[in-house]
Amino acid sequence: MKIPPVKGTRDFYPPQMNRRNWIIDGWKSASLRNGFEEYDGPIFEHLQMYQIKSGDEIAEQLFSLKDRGGRDLAIRPEITPTLARMVNQQINTLARPIKWFSVPRLCRAERPQKGRLREFFQWNVDVIGVDDVLADAEVIFCAVDYLRQVGLTPDDIVVKISSRKMLAELLIELGLEESQLEPVYAVLDKRAKLPEDVFEKLLAEQVSDGDRREKILSLMEAESVEKISEIVEPDRKAAEAIEEMSRLFEILDRMQIGQFCKFDTSIVRGLAYYTGIVYEIHDKAGRLRAIAGGGRYDNLLKQFGGPDVSATGFGMGDSVLEILLEEKGLIGKEVEQRSIDYFIAFADSKYRDKAIETASKIRLAGMSANFSYKTAGLGKQFKEAAAQNARKVVIIGQEIEAGQLAVKDMAAGQQQTVTAEEFFRKL
């Protein structure tokens, strides 16, 4: 009986596994050079953990199970709750700022589509315990640092940045009720996806007053933080939020990534827990879903039973990223290819034992080596070596009787005869 793979999952054969490792290794080294430490948690948690933040309806979108003790568990659909739990548990012993990153494997029971699978990897970078927008700037820098390092430029991607706090203060100043904010956010979030007239109609359903709608539309079109104050005269709290945004952009400029970043009030983000700066990284053409998204979530640790500690961070999934990198031709052929330091060929089956011995010595010295399981001619063995992308081929032939080996550099095509003793000494 043939059993198919599970819907929305991927098999990683060696070439795809090499790609996956290349992406994840890039994430990890970017995190480390930005001063973040790696952590991880279990792949499942109590189901309840995911209901605190997002409510029951989200429980339908995750994989849940009952263990033999009747406990309701869920495979993690995100790692932020685990992070909050882990940090809360040791909050009094952790030195601040807490700069942590993780590359968890996550599962969500959603319908798969382009750039969205049921199992994926997500790079998470967070700073906990710092109120200052400097922390927001630093995580944004970390994301851009990686994306730039793999070859993406400001022509390819854009970090769209806004502020929940600023938007809320301005909307309230315009006369909206607190209770209207959520539904209005939902409409504003759709702006980029909808034709203008449909968007305006949806907005009119939420905001009946024409003048207010005008102002909101102008806010959405503001190209810079400065323009905001021209549209709505900010009160003290709004001015603070605007000031914070300006400062963020100053820091991003100082960090040399200003050309990747753009003020964009249409970035609202789905769920309610963001409290300040919010941002999404998109492909410049806007054809794909977001590459990454994040923001400040100052209330989360408290919601998980911890103290009032601020936090900010982002998540970047592997699937949209891989599609974009593929489209831009930034995943080189060599990423998928295997390679090996040495391939040991033997000219006659009587030298096979010597070849096994040689390969083992090379491996013990810390280099990679293979030899053929077959006793084929040298031509075949060279083909095998080439197929494995071997850098050098060592030939064991009659010269071994005089203590010598032939070593061929496959790229250069040059071959040298050296004594076995010298060869092993130089490994």
Next chain:
RNA sequence: GUGAAAGUAGCUCAGUUGGUCAGAGCACUGGAUUGUGGAUCCAGGGGUCGGGGGUUCGAGUCCCCUCUUUCACCCCA
């Protein structure tokens, strides 16, 4: 959860109104090639035509169901 399209070898695909329709290229294995490579030539293995049911003398082809994939919607932590 809703809607649309697709599914033939490991991959990309051809297969006419139902009647030599089990095929090609690439990949893989072996040989040409018993001391030298990714080329070339030859040969070979590999398929219950996604699965199940139906119509028919006869189904890869038509009908129904189902699974999977892709795309969009809902949602997007």
